[in-house]
Amino acid sequence: MALRAPAFRVVKGGVTLDPSTCARRARIGSRTVTDLIDVGRVYAHFGDGATIVLQGLHRYWSPVAEMCRDLEEELTHPIQANAYITPPVAQGLRVHADRHDVFALQTHGRKQWVVYEGDQQPGPDGADGTPSLDVQLQPRDCLYLPKGVHHAARTVDSASIHLTLGARTVTWGDVLADIVEGSGADPSLQEALPAGFARNPEALAAEGRRRLQEAADRLRAADVADAIARVARGFWTGRVPALRGQLRQLLVAGDVDDRTVVRRRPHSSCAVSRHGDALEVVLGDRTLRMPASAEPALRMALDLSELTPADLSDHLDEASRATLVRRLVREGLFMAVDG
Known part of the structure; x- marks a missing residue:
């Protein structure tokens, strides 16, 4: 199977290389596509110290897809998977934080990880932070990174392959958003602001506070169980069925x-x-x-x-x-x- 961007990307020193440097043109049916992976060029970048990133493995590689589905079934939170293939003495991504929880699974070689306390802003090179964890992962090791925690990883003397499982957790904010969305249908909230309001917005402050209080009362009276059930249904309906054979x-x-x-x-x-x-x-x-x-x-x-x-x-x-x-x-x- 030939991959098309963005199912793959190539990263070096924290910079994602232009897709045109690792993709080729090809005809598929009557269409010409320009984002088909050029394996030879990708390997050449790897030889020059770049990291190969395979994105969305949970969608097309059966062993990973099955593992992610089993984990989703247990957690009832959506799971995604990427793979990072890094040559020796190299770094793909610089210090960064993800917007979802991550499990890093080392599958080949070794990789050195630095992790910073959750409220630190260490900068892309880590100069403005002090690592709370500096550890080398070996095959079969797993590192858990809560969302928002800054981290970086690099190889030392060997090539490395690691898999990341990203948990896009359903949050209480999602439940509240569901309730607020339902409350937004209230006719009183669909009324237009008065003509000319933008010239003197302060004059509406008292009326705004009154309406906000009414909205808060409606939120307090909302059926939270129904909202959670709707969010739960969104999880179940969002899963792609397993239909092999x-x-x-x-x-x-x-x-x-x-x-x-x-x-x-x-x-x-x-x-x-x-x-x-x-x-x-x-x-x-x-x-x-x-x-x-x-x-x-x-x-x-x-x-x-x-x-x-x-x-x-x-x-x-x-x-x-x-x-x-x-x-x-x-x-x-x-x-x-x-x-």
């Missing part, structure tokens, strides 16, 4: 009967909630709706690692349970097992 499953789904063995697809995502007489099943990029009567059978299927439709006989008749399992196979949540 799904073409074959689509071909055999119609043959599922009471004796067909099916298995939960590894790394698949599923969130089930009930709304009155309907069941909502979120599978990442799509949402299924089923009658609430299917809930006991569905939850039993999710609890089992492997089953046949006949195993659901306590909850559904033969035709209904076959229909349910066929749909779960078609949607990629379960897979029919060979043999």
Whole structure:
């Protein structure tokens, strides 16, 4: 698979090299693209001391994608992955802080890391700070860097490969933003400011305080549980489904009967909630709706690692349970097992 920018970049001394210095033109179908990775030029930059950065590995490299999905399932926070390949005696990025939590996993060689206390502003060369941690990572070592903590890493006598797992944590600020967004629909907040307000904004201060107090009262009365549920749903609906081998499953789904063995697809995502007489099943990029009567059978299927439709006989008749399992196979949540 040939990468296209920005899935790769090349960095040296804290500066990202112009993509044109490591990319080439090519025709894909009827279009000409200019951002296709030029492997030879990228290797040449590496030989000159540059770091190769592979971005978004969680999207296209199965081993990393599966690890990230498992970690997401456990944390229920989105996870992204990048790889950094640095030659000996070199530094890719200078001192910086990320806007998300980072787990740095050393996989090859050694790398020297310096980490500064959270409130320090050490500058890009670290001259204005004192490291609180100066450590060399070996293969299988892991370093946790909370968001906002300044850090830098460089190689000494060996090349290095490390993987970063970035946790884009869902925050209480996201919950508050959801509540505020809902409150913003209040008609009183859609009223225009008076004509000519910009010439004397101070005259509106008292009215502004009154309206702010009313908005604060509405925020205090908001249903926080509903807001958290909406934010949680945003996590589940934002996950890309794992559908490796799904073409074959689509071909055999119609043959599922009471004796067909099916298995939960590894790394698949599923969130089930009930709304009155309907069941909502979120599978990442799509949402299924089923009658609430299917809930006991569905939850039993999710609890089992492997089953046949006949195993659901306590909850559904033969035709209904076959229909349910066929749909779960078609949607990629379960897979029919060979043999």
